[in-house]
Amino acid sequence: MGPLITQGIIDPAWNNVLAVLLGMAFGFVLESAGFSSSRKLAGVFYGYDFVVLKVFFTAAITASIGLLYFSYLGWMDLSKIFVNPTVIQSGIVGGLIMGLGFIMGGFCPGTSLCGAAIGKIDAMFFAGGMFVGIFLFAEAYPLYENFYNATDLGPLKVNEVLGVSAEVFILLLTLVAVAAFYVTSLIEKRVDKVDY
């Protein structure tokens, strides 16, 4: 067993159909979590709302624990899943640009589409700007092609770099997450509630 498409259990022709359905589900959950509000998203930066941190930490832990259990039960072949390659230079520069855009606009790419879908005008501008950015990036690509592709370390896994097993790393991550949930809930109690 394993990832359904790479293993040939689902025909690759379903790729885009499934992507649309999963995208709709993802958008629905983002909206339900309140992620279509730029104030909520920016809250984690200014320190009055940590829902973003909690949601993404929970998602990461749920997914990683779930994957390991699936692998243990033989439902999932972990060697077949896609691991994003680690590219140091473009990772750092891209992260800075993304972070700057995130705090300026109050959205990340996915949540801006969520916001646009429920009629938020700032989100529509953000999504428009995103496409302008994609266009400019692609047009200027030859200028920084070498920089962009340099220091590609391939598909690294954190636990392999640290030299611990995946199970130990996930336990540590869970402990960090629980500590983060506790600390942020203390901070949220101290700061004034923001209504939005």
Add this chain to the structure above:
Amino acid sequence: MTIKAYNMNKGFYYLAPVMLILALGLLVLPGRKNLHESRPQQLLAEVNDQTRFLTTDQVARAIINKDPYFVFVDVRKPADFQQFSLEGAINIPLADILNPGSQAELERGDRRLVFFCNGDILSEQAWLLLRRKGMKNIFVMKGGLNHWFSTIINPPKPGSTASAAEHSQYQTRMAASQFFTGAGTVPAAVSAPETAAKKEVKLQSVPKKNSAEGGC
């Protein structure tokens, strides 16, 4: 909205211990190797199915056309491989076929693997071992190299009562024989033709198809 946020925080009080218990559970689970094997009944049905066999004619056509999707895997010993093998074939001896290094080589890219040896015995074993591991797109050259020599390199001349199809097949085989042994010389004896001697063929790496990348 503040009430909703309050509830959400409450939720985390229950969620955190559950997550911790599940994470701890992973640690205490006894180690288990996941063997990916076909079910016995299914494997038995596939063993009886003849579609895994490629004829020597099909193999000859694929080699002549330089079909990039076929990789011919010689499962005999390296000494035999050095002596003679099919053009462009790679050598993975049967004894090494389940080694991780061989696995990586075999699973590279989206290709069809065709196993062969002198007859059918080693290649059938290689096929069975890998099919049991769940590998797809693997085939066996029916009859092996012995059959290769008696059909492609030295095709028997059809009798006068043979059908047109058999004559046509004979013509194709003669042409293939000239392709593999060098034009103009059709060897009489079943021996390794020198012109088809081995050369190290570097396989082109076919990049693995990645699934779609995700993001927030």
